Amino acid sequence: MDAAQGGAGSDDFVGLLRRMGHMSPTGPIGPMAMPADKIPQTQATTILAFKFQGGVLVAGDRRATAGNTVVYDRADKVLEIDRHSIMAIAGVPATAWEMARVLEHSFQFFRRTQLQEMSVDGKVRALSKLLRDNFGFVLQGAGIVVPIFATYDSGADPAARLYFYDAMGAQFEVADYAATGSGSPAVRGILYYENNWGKKPLAKLSEDEAVTVALRALDTAAESDTATGGVDRNAKIFPVIKIVSRDGITTLPEKRIAAVFKRRVA
């Protein structure tokens, strides 16, 4: 509305939300009442992503927990942000899903108002800013989010790109793979091993082989980490697997994941 009343148009959706009172002015960073060792450092879940022949594969288990309780068995932690971007989340769902929503609208808002796509650097930075604004909540012991961001860069040097973040918003671009969440140490071990001493490096895997590695890794994580759902063999609940490539995002149908699972994992 400000624009209509003579103000300069803005390209910043978060700024617009704040102006309209739909978002608090800044993150509540303030004096901290909680000792540092009480700040929750674990994010109960496992998500992983790695580059393979067909782009970037992003996979996440389906379990949502509250303390020792499993509250939901069909959570979707691999979220599509736009036609070429995926954000996969470990952490507090309420904050993470809201961040994904803000991000999704920010990218569209920028594209519509500025009549051009936001650059990959711009997108990566936008998520970083959201994490930084949220850090006050993290310090207060609630709302930690540690995401992975995968996108296809169709700019001057076209390639699939993969980033992981820390809870403060630092972003790291990775060449091969990334994993986050409570089950990630096991997954990181497997991906490191596969990449160096497996039959072929991750980047050379076909889609079937990549899905196999992802399922095996998540199943391994679930073996020791109670907060990771892995593959639920009884209820037939499979991880969510999405692939980012030049053509956009493909969500693998459950049937296809089930078939690979049956043949090469179970």
Place this chain on the structure above:
Amino acid sequence: MIEEPYRWVEAIANRAEYIETQLAAGSPIVALGYRDGILFLTLGKTRQKLFEIYDRIAMGAIGHPGDIERLRMAAIELASTEGFTRSAADVSLRRLAHYSLSPILKTAFEQVYGAPYLARLVFAEIGAKQENDLFLRLDYDGAIATNSGNFAQTRQDFGALSGTRQSTELMEKYLAAEHSAGATFERALRLGLDAWTVGHLALGDAGVKDLPARDKILAERKERLRAAGIEAAVLERDDKTAIRYRALTEPEIRSGLGD
């Protein structure tokens, strides 16, 4: 001086005349419902005149670029905040136009010490089915015209916008006679181009008053295409993706026209 009611009416009339003069040369814009979506088409030299507002809403505009920009931003901001705080399904063109844009335009138009918007807009919103498609024209004074049917008026599957009333009415007359909702994309593209040409022929003091003959339309269309390019965009009915707006590329337009 405008404290007196008569003076106010006079001032408003003057400003309407001024705006009409400013808009009179505006290149027409056609929005046509066809089998698989809604097509927006216009001819222009450089400036972009068709815009995406939200997932299912598009806009075409003539007028001053600065004013168009302010209205476009207002529309996008309103739609985006609504889509974010509620859901994309709650963003509706009817509400956007009636409760937000129309009052903004009317207020600016009637406050004679401030500047009015030199702009005229046509919007379309794609529905789940063709009978839910909404076409809506918004004038500089906030007046709204839609395609909706009732017992007194048949529903139309198109919207037209031009620099003058005469031109707009002639385009509507042409489309009402020639256009059918079940048209293919190719047919809609050709018809849109013809309707644009009719609108263009009707512009200016020497503009045609009645529908021109077929060969005259074709000759004019050929002549105009030499000097200007076609700008076109579609709202697709296919609900595979949330975002339905897509600007058409030149090869797509050319192959659609069979060039």
